[in-house]
Amino acid sequence: MPGIVIDKNHCKGCELCVRACPMDIISMSKDISVKGYFYAQLHDPSRCIGCRLCAIVCPDVAIEVRTHGTTFALVDY
Amino acid sequence: MAKVLMKGNEAIAEAALRAGANNYFCYPITPQTEVAEYMAKRMPEVGGVFLQGESEVAVGNMIFGAAATGKRVFTTSSSPGISLMQESISYMAGAQLPCVIVNIMRGGPGLGGILPAQSDYFQAVKGGGHGDYRLLVLAPSTVQEAVDLMILSFDLADKYRNPVMMIGDGMIGQMMEAVEFPDKDADPKPPDESWAATGAKDRKPRIIKSLFLDPVKLEENSWLLHEKYERMKKEEVRFELYKVKPENEFMIVSYGTMARICQTAIDELEEEGVSIGLFRPISLFPFPSTQILEEATKENVKALLTVEMSTAQMMEDVVMAVVGNRPVEFYGRCGGIVPTPEEVKEKILEMQKTYSK
Amino acid sequence: MKTEEQDIQRSAFVRPDSMTDVVTHYCPGCTHGVIHRLVAEAIDDLGLRERTVGVAPVGCSVLAYNYFNCDFLEAPHGRAPALGTGFKRLRPDMIVFTYQGDGDLASIGMGEIIHAANRGEKFTAIFVNNAIYGMTGGQMAPTTLPMQITTTCPTGRDMNETGHPIKISELLSTLTTPSYIERVSVHSPQHILKAKKAIRQAFQNQVDDKCFSLIEVLSTCPTNWGITPTEATSWVEDQMFKFFPLGCFKRPDDGKVK
Numbered sequence: 001m002p003g004i005v006i007d008k009n010h011c012k013g014c015e016l017c018v019r020a021c022p023m024d025i026i027s028m029s030k031d032i033s034v035k036g037y038f039y040a041q042l043h044d045p046s047r048c049i050g051c052r053l054c055a056i057v058c059p060d061v062a063i064e065v066r067t068h069g070t071t072f073a074l075v076d077y
Numbered sequence: 078m079a080k081v082l083m084k085g086n087e088a089i090a091e092a093a094l095r096a097g098a099n100n101y102f103c104y105p106i107t108p109q110t111e112v113a114e115y116m117a118k119r120m121p122e123v124g125g126v127f128l129q130g131e132s133e134v135a136v137g138n139m140i141f142g143a144a145a146t147g148k149r150v151f152t153t154s155s156s157p158g159i160s161l162m163q164e165s166i167s168y169m170a171g172a173q174l175p176c177v178i179v180n181i182m183r184g185g186p187g188l189g190g191i192l193p194a195q196s197d198y199f200q201a202v203k204g205g206g207h208g209d210y211r212l213l214v215l216a217p218s219t220v221q222e223a224v225d226l227m228i229l230s231f232d233l234a235d236k237y238r239n240p241v242m243m244i245g246d247g248m249i250g251q252m253m254e255a256v257e258f259p260d261k262d263a264d265p266k267p268p269d270e271s272w273a274a275t276g277a278k279d280r281k282p283r284i285i286k287s288l289f290l291d292p293v294k295l296e297e298n299s300w301l302l303h304e305k306y307e308r309m310k311k312e313e314v315r316f317e318l319y320k321v322k323p324e325n326e327f328m329i330v331s332y333g334t335m336a337r338i339c340q341t342a343i344d345e346l347e348e349e350g351v352s353i354g355l356f357r358p359i360s361l362f363p364f365p366s367t368q369i370l371e372e373a374t375k376e377n378v379k380a381l382l383t384v385e386m387s388t389a390q391m392m393e394d395v396v397m398a399v400v401g402n403r404p405v406e407f408y409g410r411c412g413g414i415v416p417t418p419e420e421v422k423e424k425i426l427e428m429q430k431t432y433s434k
Numbered sequence: 435m436k437t438e439e440q441d442i443q444r445s446a447f448v449r450p451d452s453m454t455d456v457v458t459h460y461c462p463g464c465t466h467g468v469i470h471r472l473v474a475e476a477i478d479d480l481g482l483r484e485r486t487v488g489v490a491p492v493g494c495s496v497l498a499y500n501y502f503n504c505d506f507l508e509a510p511h512g513r514a515p516a517l518g519t520g521f522k523r524l525r526p527d528m529i530v531f532t533y534q535g536d537g538d539l540a541s542i543g544m545g546e547i548i549h550a551a552n553r554g555e556k557f558t559a560i561f562v563n564n565a566i567y568g569m570t571g572g573q574m575a576p577t578t579l580p581m582q583i584t585t586t587c588p589t590g591r592d593m594n595e596t597g598h599p600i601k602i603s604e605l606l607s608t609l610t611t612p613s614y615i616e617r618v619s620v621h622s623p624q625h626i627l628k629a630k631k632a633i634r635q636a637f638q639n640q641v642d643d644k645c646f647s648l649i650e651v652l653s654t655c656p657t658n659w660g661i662t663p664t665e666a667t668s669w670v671e672d673q674m675f676k677f678f679p680l681g682c683f684k685r686p687d688d689g690k691v692k
Contacts, residue, residue: 014463059467138513142520286508
């Protein structure tokens, strides 16, 4: 099952990934990272399709995308 | 190598090629444009990079980029052009990049004139741009010496990883004299590229920069540069004495072609029984202060006379050098007017009156 | 396209080798980070990292050298194209790219970029246009839009006082010397994909020793525009596109101006 890993130390809470996610399953955490940012998090990992749009828009390369099994590679990146 | 009659500007260009500096960026400005014209023809023969930039600002920065490769590179310009290069020179000093810059000086300030002058002394030896840095500055008085110092300049630039400036008044560039070029050494020492941007292959990336936002690092860098200048003061002072004898009444301090004119005056005065010596600094930074003090405090020397094609710039360093042990007089012309031997003699005779009592 | 199996073992999105793991100093949502990644990906895809030298400007990306895994030079304000020229002329075998903002390239460095383009220097120029001076805190830039508010045009840019924004891509495409000039944007995924292709093409031109390439990348500046990163991406499309249309303005082959 595809999924993403968000690196709390790199995320600056800019929320660009929130809007980019076609499945609308990324939201901002309630607690803050060591740098003081509300970091992004995946609140419904089961519905992640591994499309990588969140990682593509992330200005801080804070999102690593893992894909397993069927993958909707929406974009040829 | 046979002697050949050559214009200073062209001899300087050829000397650079003998030093293996086959990379030259330039912008036209009287009185040194012949260097560019000569290089435009010569570089294709020897293989190398010749490029005329869109301004001296651009050229100064092309030199920065080229020097970052670790290869020898130089440029030549004249007073107003050298002013435009000051920012890039400051950056190269901060980033520790070797290069050679030749200033064939003309009358200033502003557009000034195109005739010879020595009025860029302060700009050359006191740093010229922003920040704590210096240039090693050499001043030839003959076309042959310009050739020799040009070749030396590249070695010194590499030795200290600091820009080196050679300054000559317009005459150095424009006059023709017989010169002899050393043979290009058979196997030139490969350039030290240990610091250069040669591509991060099997090593960590190298960053050639002068920005140190952390004040501790910037201070570190500035004191490191300072150490280089202190070392230059110990190892790179160059000067020449002319007819300096115990019986000298006065000592003239003068550099470049101005010193040669003083030599003529000294010879003529000698025939009239007046003994004058000449101290000719060749390195303007590091300035031969201790040596000047040593000569100036010889028993019979009543006073010093600095003769410059400016309104007195090197004089200040001479005054500092003698630390009050001797009065320092000045004679100079500027705007492109070159003092004649007679004018120098008149000044000496006038000084004889004031200091004879 | 990577095969299915490769996808499974390998992560589908990784930090490019040519990018360091350093957390950037850029503001949250600033798309400098995206542009850095696209440049690093182009360098990786073409296998250039070990013979690449970047030239950093003065501006927000003055610290770019901390984020790339290749040799870097740091240029005085506006002079990156001159450093690129000097370096590339002596080392045509190496890959040189300059990275500049709009204050650096279109204001103080206008002379250098026009002449580098006109000489057809074979390096790759990345021009980040965010319509403002970022590093110094939001002053008016040559690319600041009409009526856009900045700290040095607090009542909105007045065309009578300061003229109109400068369209660098169009300007450079009028030069006769062949070059590859394209304006792209990174404010949405599909635009990022197009930008990635253009940046890669620009580096490919250098690998093929073909021509001067400049990619103008419209970029956001949430902090100094005074809006959120998401709003900033919309502002690019709603406002900047009006004055800075995307597209390829010049290709080396036909040399004709599109």
